Amino acid sequence: MSHAVSLQSKLIKTSLLSSMVAGVLALLLFMGISLYQTMRVQDQLMDEIADMLLISDVTGTSGQQVDELSDEFDIQYQLKDQQKVLSESENFHLDHLSSTFKNNFDEGYDLIWHDQQLWRIYTTxxxxxxxxxxxxxxxxxxFKDLAQNVMGYGLIxxxxWFIQWLILHFAVKRQFKVIHQLSKEISAKSADNLAPIQQQTPELKELQPMVWQLNQLLQRLEQSLVAEQRFTADASHELRSPLxxxxxxxxxxxxxxPDLAQDLVSIQNDVSRGTQVLENLLLLARLDPTNTTQLPKTEIDLQLVVLDVIQALQPFAAEKNIQIQTQLSPHLSILANEKLIFSCIRNLIDNAIRYAGQNGHVFIDLQQKHQQVKITIEDDGQGVTDEVLQRLGERFYRALGTKTQGSGLGLSICQKIMELHAGEIHFSQSAHGGLKVELQFPLNLHR
Structure with a gap:
């Protein structure tokens, strides 16, 4: 599963990273230029000191200037007349080099490693x-001064970079307000509001094609919804009447x-099932899990709803001699749409009766557990495989090999009804042998 990436954060990081790269390159360039300039100036200073020693009277003012420069820049010198030392700095401590420097070093600049450090040497x-x-x-x-300058430049x-991050953070966030507003307008769209989206000012050219495509999509969606509503109304009228x-x-x-009464009852049951399939199809088409605010709700007693469903399905249970065992806690009320909850529970109990064996049992439990109202419906029919459990709730899905009649819509409708009531539906294997269905209503549905 891929992780979402924030475009806002990515823009800030990219801008800041490019600035950091430019800053580091500038720092390296600054260090290179400073290094070159420092070496050049210090070499000129060494050359100037050497000239002053060779052509001036070191016992006079020139000697004093040489000593001052030597102390200030930590420069050591030694003036010799063949093997005789004429003058040297007070801190000169490389006597073993002075005896051989004329023979070992060419005239000019060089580098030597001595006393665990690198030295710049000049001979003339x-x-x-x-x-x-x-x-x-x-x-x-x-490089003492250079290191301090580089550190100062680095701190700056x-x-x-910190100031730039703050500016980018607030500037980019402000620019993204247009995108966030567009996102809010899109999220506010529903089946009842498919009007074109108006981009906020200032309009962003990059968003214009996307907004135009969204408006085209909303227009096509509105046309499809109108056609579906028209079909639903026509189907409701045209199919209910002949049935x-x-x-x-x-x-x-x-x-x-009267002699054909038994056969006519079978035909009548088939017609009733066809009517139920039609009602389920129309109900499934009308339900919108995202539109819960317009759903009319009242406070209903779940125990009474379950008892009404059992009474309505009692003839079907009697045909198979099925015993319905209940354990219902009284006075468990929720704020819900009574017709939809009745339809959901009816579908589940009807499904349990269909799949329970002859002379079988259906078990219904209504309790409040862990701050939730739970309805559990089980049967002692054939076992349910894990593959079937994973696909339960799909439209028109029915397990292969079953001889039980049905449309495969009941459980799908139950899932939608539970979504409309912010509830949950879970399928599992029953300890009695068949299917176990558990409905969970959150406590915040209580009035």
Whole structure:
């Protein structure tokens, strides 16, 4: 199962990520340029110190300036006349290098590893005076200021990213108000309200094609609903009338031909079943589980409803000599549509009577358990397989091999009725051998 992704969050993340990538690249570029500039300036400084040592009188003002620069930038130097040291910095401690630097290092800049750190070294000489100078500086000294600048720049970037996240969060959320409003308008649509959707201002060009397609869909849906309502009304009128007429003629024939009464009763039962199938089809077409507010509801006593259903189905139970055993708690009332609840319970008890064996039993239990009102209907008919249990409730589904007559609509109608009342219906194997159906009504349906 795929997980839903928030477009709003994705836009914010994408925008922020692109800004972070740009910021990191800018930081790397800043570090590269700063590194180059620092190395260039510090090398020039070493060259300047070397020139001052070679051409100036180090005992005078020039020597004082060299010492100041040496202390400020942690630069060490040594001036030699062949093997004699003429001058060196106070912190110079690389004497073992000074004796060999003229032979081991070419004139100019170089890098050496000494004392567990990297050094920048510069050597030059004055052929006229036969003097040479060695200038050294730890590389780490050059990057102290650079590291501080990079850290400062990084902190500024983090602050800017946080500010950008806040701006994006509120700005994108504000832009998405149009989409949320459109979603509310779509969710508010029902069978009674299929008017075209009007996009809120400012209109978004990206949403216009989707809104247009939705309006076209609503128009086609409205036309289909009108056609279905017209068909339902016509079918109700055209089919009920001939079935009622057949019932009346069968009553007349029973009185006129008593010898054929048994056969006529069978035909009359077939016509009654056909009438029930028609009523179920029309009821199934009219029910809309999402439209519960317009469903008329009254406070009904479930015990009385169950007793009325049993009384209505008693002739069918008597034909198979079926015993209906009840355990009904009195005064359990819910706020519901009495006709629909009666139809639901009737379908379930009728189904239990049909599938119970000859001389069988039907068990009906009505109790309040765990802050729920539960109605349990069981029979002692043939066992129900797991495959059949999974498909119970599908329209027109009937288990293969069964000889019991039916349309396969009863349980589907019961499911819709329970949805209209925010209830639940569960199917399972009964301990008595047949099917167990449990209806659960939430406690908030109580008045």
């Amino acid at each position: 000489e004055n052929p006229e005076l036969n003097t040479s100078v060695l200038v050294l500086q730890p590389i780490g000294e050059r 970037l983090i602050l800017l 009622s007429a057949i019932q009346m003629r069968l009553q007349v024939l029973k009185r006129k031909y």
